[in-house]
Amino acid sequence: MSDKGRPGVHLVGFYSGDLDIAAGLAALTAVADSVxxxxxxxxxxxxxxxxxxxxxxGGAIAAGGSPLKRARISAPTxxxxxxxxxxxxxxxxxxxxxxxxxxxxxxxxxxxxxxAVTVVAEATANDTIVAALLFLRERFDPAPPGPVxxxxxxxxxxxxxxxxxxxxxxxxxxxxxxxxxxxxxxxxLQYVVPVxxxxxxxxxxxxxxxxxxxxxxxxxxxxxxxxNRQMQDGVFGVLGxxxxxxxxxxxxxxxxxxxxxTAEISLGLIRLTDAxxxxxxxx
Numbered sequence: 001m002s003d004k005g006r007p008g009v010h011l012v013g014f015y016s017g018d019l020d021i022a023a024g025l026a027a028l029t030a031v032a033d034s035v036x037x038x039x040x041x042x043x044x045x046x047x048x049x050x051x052x053x054x055x056x057x058g059g060a061i062a063a064g065g066s067p068l069k070r071a072r073i074s075a076p077t078x079x080x081x082x083x084x085x086x087x088x089x090x091x092x093x094x095x096x097x098x099x100x101x102x103x104x105x106x107x108x109x110x111x112x113x114x115x116a117v118t119v120v121a122e123a124t125a126n127d128t129i130v131a132a133l134l135f136l137r138e139r140f141d142p143a144p145p146g147p148v149x150x151x152x153x154x155x156x157x158x159x160x161x162x163x164x165x166x167x168x169x170x171x172x173x174x175x176x177x178x179x180x181x182x183x184x185x186x187x188x189l190q191y192v193v194p195v196x197x198x199x200x201x202x203x204x205x206x207x208x209x210x211x212x213x214x215x216x217x218x219x220x221x222x223x224x225x226x227x228n229r230q231m232q233d234g235v236f237g238v239l240g241x242x243x244x245x246x247x248x249x250x251x252x253x254x255x256x257x258x259x260x261x262t263a264e265i266s267l268g269l270i271r272l273t274d275a276x277x278x279x280x281x282x283x
Contacts, residue, residue: 007137007138007139007140007141007237007238007240008137008138008139008208008211008213008215008238008239008240008241009053009135009136009137009213009215009216009236009239009240010035010036010050010135010136010137010205010212010213010214010215010216011133011134011135011136011203011205011214011215011216011217012030012031012033012036012044012133012134012136013030013031013131013132013133013168013202013203013253014028014029014030014031014042014118014119014130014131014132014133014134015028015029015031015129015130015131015132015166015202015255016028016029016121016128016129016130017129017166017255018126018127018128018129019059019121019122019123019127019128019129019130020123020126020127020128021123021124021125021126023122023123024122025070025072025120025121025122026120026121026122027042027043027074027118027119027120028042028118028119028120028121028130028132029041029042029166030042030043030044030118031166031167031168031253032167032168033168034168034214035212035213035214039116039118040116042118043116043117043118044116044117044118045114045115045116045117046111046112046113046114046115046117046136047113047114048113048138049110049111049112049113049138050111050113050136050137050138051108051109051110051111051136051137051138052073052104052108052109052110052111052117052134052135052136053103053104053105053108053135053136053137053140053236054101054102054103054104054105054134054135054236055073055086055101055102055104055119055132055133055134055135056086056090056095056099056100056101056102056131056132056133056218057071057086057089057090057119057121057130057131057132057133058089058090058091058092058093058094058095058096058099058130058131058132059089059090059091059092059093059121059123059128059129059130059131060091060092060093060094060128060129060200061125061126061127061128061129067123067124067125067128068089068090068091068121068122068123068124068128068130069121069122069123069124070085070089070121070122071085071086071089071119071120071121071122071130071132072084072085072086072119072120072121073086073109073117073118073119073134074117074118074119074120075111075115075116075117075118076115076116077110077111077112077115078109078110083120084109086102086119086132087102088100088102093129093130093131093200093202093255094131094195094200094201094202094219094221095202095203095218095219095220096225097220097221097225097226098225098226098227098229099218099227101218101231103235105140105235105236105237108137111136117134119132119134129200129255131200131202131255133202133203133216133218135216135236136213137213137236138213140237141237141238142237142238143185143187143234143237143238143270144185144238144270144272146270146271146280147270148187148188148234148268148269148270149268149269149270149271150266150267150268150269151175151176151177151179151266151267151269152175152176152177152264152265152266153173153174153175153176153250153264153265153266153267154173154174154176154263154264154265155171155172155173155174155261155262155263155264156172156173156174159172160172160261160262161261162259162261163252163253163254163259163260163261164259165254165255165256165257165259166253166254166255167253168205168251168252168253169251169252169253169254169259170207170249170250170251171250171251171252171263173249173250173263173265175247178244179244179247179269180244180271180274180275181244181245181274181275182243182244182271182272182273182274182275182280183241183242183243183244183271183272183273183277184241184242184243184244184269184270184271184272185238185239185240185241185269185270185272186206186215186238186239186240186241186242186248186267186268186269187234187237187238187239187268187269187270188217188227188231188232188233188234188236188239188267188268189204189206189215189216189217189239189265189266189267189268190217190220190227190232190265190266191203191204191217191218191219191220191252191263191264191265192219192220192221192222192223192225192263192264192265192266193219193220193221193252193254193260193262193263193264194221194222194260194262195221199254199256199257199258199259199260200254200255200256201219201221201252201253201254201256201259201260202218202219202253202254202255203216203217203218203219203252203253204216204217204219204250204251204252204253204263204265205217205250205251205253206239206240206248206249206250207248207249207250207251208240208241208242208246208248209242209243209246210242210243210246211240211241211242213240214240214251215239215240217231218231219252223264232268234268241272248267250263250265
């Protein structure tokens, strides 16, 4: 990977559509990733040393309830101590309001280059739908000083993309305001997609023109849902950077049979430089 030495966060996904009690602890399927190679059907392999900064796991069955018994992160280096559990566990496959995110920003788990990482889970009910996300980083940079501006984007009224289930799918997005020329740091993002029958929205991530890592966030059902506080407060530092002439594009992850075509993305931005590349923190 090459991202010109810039900081950033990369979001990867795992899932199971029919985890059963009899399987015990079973490896989830890794969602094919454009940045990390896949090892078999269950592992993802970084080409450079990375860290696991946060994790989310949720599960659901048609009758409701909390069908997940436990979930772990598995990698050779981690196994030298133990396979670390993920806590807390979500009670729905799609992330709820105020989602339970295990945050490891100050004490990240190591993920050396060339090691496959996977997520294993055990269910308490048959046919459990499970989704898991790992937030990976190579380097942590705290959010710079300056005001945070919120920019909103939404799928167009016509020509919206139909996401493919269990795949990171690019979607069309129209930003509602043009940005003044300059470079911007992303310090948080929000993804809102309405709940629809057979649709289990999981996450969205950004594709940046000069950054390989793809920062992402959990899905929310409405704009009034409470986001994970730590993600919203900039605890993860700089998620990524971009120039105003190369706006981010968006790809989404859904493990439902009929993913929604409607989506809304909001970015928390800090302006780093003006059109001439001069540092700026207040305009």
